[in-house]
Every structure is written in structure tokens, then in C-alpha cells.
Amino acid sequence: MMALQTGIRAQKLRRSILDQVRDYYRQAHGKKDPFIPGKTRVHYSGRVYDEEELVRLVGAALDFWLTLGPEGRLFEDKLKIFFNARDFALVNSGSSANLVAATALTSPALENPLKPGDEVITPAATFPTTLAPIVQNGLVPVFVDADIGTYNIQADAIENALSDKTRAILIPHTLGNPCRMDVIMRLVEKYGLFLIEDCCDALGSTYKGKLAGSFGDMATLSFFPAHHMTMGEGGGIVVNKSRFSKIVKSIRDWGRDCWCEPGKSNTCGKRFQWQSGALPAGYDHKYIYSHIGYNVKPTDLQAAIGLAQWEKAPEFIQKRKNNFKRYRDALKIFDKRLILPRQEEGADASWFAFPLTVQPPLKRGELVQFLESRQIETRMLFGGNILRQPAYQQIAHRVHGDLKQTDRIMNDTFFIGVYPGLTPAMINYVLDCFNDFFAGGKK
Ligand SMILES: Cc1ncc(COP(=O)(O)O)c(C=O)c1O
Numbered sequence: 001m002m003a004l005q006t007g008i009r010a011q012k013l014r015r016s017i018l019d020q021v022r023d024y025y026r027q028a029h030g031k032k033d034p035f036i037p038g039k040t041r042v043h044y045s046g047r048v049y050d051e052e053e054l055v056r057l058v059g060a061a062l063d064f065w066l067t068l069g070p071e072g073r074l075f076e077d078k079l080k081i082f083f084n085a086r087d088f089a090l091v092n093s094g095s096s097a098n099l100v101a102a103t104a105l106t107s108p109a110l111e112n113p114l115k116p117g118d119e120v121i122t123p124a125a126t127f128p129t130t131l132a133p134i135v136q137n138g139l140v141p142v143f144v145d146a147d148i149g150t151y152n153i154q155a156d157a158i159e160n161a162l163s164d165k166t167r168a169i170l171i172p173h174t175l176g177n178p179c180r181m182d183v184i185m186r187l188v189e190k191y192g193l194f195l196i197e198d199c200c201d202a203l204g205s206t207y208k209g210k211l212a213g214s215f216g217d218m219a220t221l222s223f224f225p226a227h228h229m230t231m232g233e234g235g236g237i238v239v240n241k242s243r244f245s246k247i248v249k250s251i252r253d254w255g256r257d258c259w260c261e262p263g264k265s266n267t268c269g270k271r272f273q274w275q276s277g278a279l280p281a282g283y284d285h286k287y288i289y290s291h292i293g294y295n296v297k298p299t300d301l302q303a304a305i306g307l308a309q310w311e312k313a314p315e316f317i318q319k320r321k322n323n324f325k326r327y328r329d330a331l332k333i334f335d336k337r338l339i340l341p342r343q344e345e346g347a348d349a350s351w352f353a354f355p356l357t358v359q360p361p362l363k364r365g366e367l368v369q370f371l372e373s374r375q376i377e378t379r380m381l382f383g384g385n386i387l388r389q390p391a392y393q394q395i396a397h398r399v400h401g402d403l404k405q406t407d408r409i410m411n412d413t414f415f416i417g418v419y420p421g422l423t424p425a426m427i428n429y430v431l432d433c434f435n436d437f438f439a440g441g442k443k
Pocket residue numbers: 092093094095096098127129130172198200201222223224234235
């Protein structure tokens with residue numbers, strides 16, 4: 001009787017706390033300052049949330065599970081269903097997702113894993129932690145140039161870049177714009193290559209009706225606030241081939257061989273009957289390590305935020321597409337001065353941003369500084385030519401052909417935001433500023 005009453009009292013308190021959280025949201029977060037053109041910063045990205053994120057987060061805090069648990073499992077299930085995948089593993093960032101996915105290709109549990117020195121095709125116009133896991137695993141990146149306009153790897157150049165050491169392709173769908181997956185999948189099948197899609201910027205993008213992230217052996221997502229939806233810090237691995245399911249979770253979870261959920265034991269039914277490596281027979285399966293792994297799990301608090309954001313994802317994706325279209329339609333008049341973004345035939349991008357490349361004699365710096373002076377946030381296309389970055393100048397690598405377009409991206413390309421936090425007034429202001437810069441198209 002006593003315990004029941006404590007339960008009822010606790011539930012009442014919980015309801016009252018969560019009601020107060022809603023109220024707090026309205027008072028502290030809900031009132032947005034009015035947009036003042038030229039004064040309010042027009043960000044390229046940001047968290048878009050309401051009281052539901054706060055309520056779920058505080059609810060998870062009251063549950064005090066802390067480590068990846070029930071909220072995480074629910075979120076993993078939702079993403080697995082969305083991608084129609086074999087599995088989905090949450091991690092603490094898109095970078096960790098890339099690290100785990102690339103490391104999975106080297107797993108001794110595979111029939112023919114990647115070995116140090118094996119080659120992986122990837123673009124040089126990239127994000128650092130798309131490339132880093134290739135290097136960190138002792139693999140050799142083979143760089144292929146990108147296309148201006150799509151900013152993706154030149155799919156037609158990949159076949160000639162292959163050597164007898166090439167085992168995998170790791171490609172980002174740059175800024176959410178799907179790569180030419182029909183060409184890439186033909187090569188994957190013809191040469192028996194592994195494929196990892198970096199979809200950190202591409203949640204909801206499709207190519208010929210199929211979701212980006214559902215083509216490769218694995219795909220990765222980021223839930224950092226700049227991305228389509230957020231968990232604060234977070235990411236995930238879409239597992240499309242069941243043989244990677246256990247491998248990915250093992251590498252994520254310390255490298256352990258055991259696959260019990262937290263708080264569970266003996267899921268395998270023979271916890272003390274394993275014989276592995278040079279361990280004594282019957283060594284506890286919970287402490288058998290079949291991979292050199294990491295611990296890159298997020299917390300259940302982060303997963304709780306993710307669950308609230310997931311409800312909004314379809315609307316976020318649609319808004320990104322609408323904002324992109326609005327910019328594209330309006331900036332078309334400047335197409336002698338700016339190269340506008342384009343999609344491959346059959347691609348329907350859920351855009352991360354709106355990329356532009358300046359045409360000579362216009363200098364990127366002039367336009368970027370003008371926009372920034374008008375409080376419009378701009379960004380470079382990540383690392384530019386990554387081989388020119390201080391951290392990557394000495395890495396073992398091969399370049400196929402040249403990286404002329406990649407260098408041009410490094411020198412002449414930038415992007416502005418299309419995130420769902422932009423209002424029509426902000427977008428009109430940004431377009432007015434482009435008009436001012438080009439003097440209404442006369443300049
Ligand atoms: C294409 C791409 N891959 C990977 C990442 C890394 O994601 P995270 O910041 O969650 O580590 C990013 C981050 O912006 C990205 O744009």
C-alpha cells in the first residue's frame with residue numbers, strides 16, 4: 001500500500017514538473033525576438049524545437065537511466081523502420097558513426113575484411129571526419145575530383161580510379177545532394193566493393209525514389225544541431241547488411257562480443273560456455289572482446305531529445321526543400337555571376353544548405369564579406385581540398401587525375417543556410433542583399 005502511494009505521489013509530481021517545464025519553455029524559450037533586417041543575424045543553421053524536446057529531456061532526466069537505454073532503443077527502432085534497414089545503431093556523433101562504419105569493414109568477423117594498405121575511393125572535397133576513419137584504420141584514400149554545382153564525387157571518374165587494391169567507396173552526399181547512385185551501385189556490384197554513404201547532411205534525400213542511406217552496406221547520420229534534426233551531440237549508423245549488425249554494435253560498445261542489452265545477462269543462453277581466443281574455456285561472455293573497439297554511445301537523455309525531434313523531421317525536410325527552391329528560383333537571374341546548385345537527374349535532395357560558386361572576375365571574399373556585413377551567416381564547403389589542410393598534408397594517399405574542381409570549390413564556393421528556422425522575412429532579406437550586391441542584376 002505504502003509503495004503504491006509513493007508511486008501515485010511520484011506520478012503526480014512528475015506531471016506537475018513536466019507541466020512546469022512546458023510553462024518554462026513558453027516563458028524562457030517560446031518568445032522569439034522580432035526579426036530586424038540588418039541587425040538580427042540570419043544563421044545558416046540552428047536548433048528548431050519547442051516544449052516537446054524539453055519535456056522529453058526532463059522526463060528522461062527524471063527516469064535517470066542516463067546511459068543508452070529505453071529512449072535510445074525506441075529511437076533506433078524508428079530509424080531502422082524509416083530506412084527499412086537491418087539495424088540502426090545510435091552513437092554520439094556523425095564522426096563516431098563514420099569511425100565505427102569504416103572500422104566495421106576491417107572486422108575479423110568478415111570473410112574478407114579490409115587490411116592496412118587497402119584502398120578506399122572518396123572525394124577530396126569533404127568533411128574531415130568523413131576521411132579521417134579511412135586513415136585511422138590504416139587504409140589508403142584514393143581521391144577523386146568533385147563536380148561544381150553538385151559538389152559530389154565525379155561518379156564517372158571512379159572506375160578509372162580503381163586498382164587491384166581498391167576495396168571500398170566511402171562517399172558523402174554533399175550538403176544533402178544525392179550522388180549518382182546508379183553509376184556507383186553498378187561499380188559496387190561489378191567490382192564487389194563495400195559502400196558506406198555519409199548521409200550526415202542528407203537525412204530524407206532520395207535518388208530515383210530510394211532513400212540516400214539505403215544503398216550502401218552502411219550509412220551514417222549526424223544529429224549535431226546544424227543538421228536536419230538534433231540530439232545535441234549524436235549520430236547513427238544505418239546497417240543495411242545483416243552481417244554488419246553485430247560488428248557495428250561490438251565496435252561501438254568497447255569491442256565486446258556479448259550483445260546483451262544494458263542490464264541483461266545471458267541473452268545468448270551460454271554465457272559461461274564460450275571458448276574464444278586464448279581465454280580459458282567458459283570465460284564470461286560479457287568480458288570477451290572480439291574487436292578493438294570504442295565506447296561511442298550517446299546517453300538516453302540525448303536519445304529523448306532525438307525522439308521529440310524525429311516527430312518534426314518530415315516538416316523540417318519539407319521546409320529545407322522549400323527554402324532551397326525559393327533561393328534557387330530567385331537567384332537564377334544572377335547565373336552569369338554565380339553557379340547555382342544542381343541535382344542529378346532523379347535526385348530529390350533534402351538540402352543541408354544552399355551552395356554557390358562565384359564566377360570570375362567576382363571574388364568569393366567580396367560577396368561573402370558583403371553578406372556577413374549584412375548579418376548573413378556564410379560557411380565554406382567544409383575542408384575545401386582536404387589534402388591542403390595541415391592535418392592531412394602528410395597522409396598516405398593516391399590522387400586519381402587531378403583535383404582542379406576541388407581546388408575551385410576551395411577557392412570560390414561557399415554556402416548559406418536553408419534550415420527550417422529561417423522565416424519568409426529572413427529569406428526575403430537575404431535575397432534583397434543579393435540584389436543590392438549585384439545592383440539588381442545590372443552589375
Ligand atoms: C558530411 C559530414 N560528415 C560527418 C560530419 C560529422 O558529424 P558530427 O559533427 O556529428 O561529428 C559532418 C558534420 O557536419 C558532415 O557534414
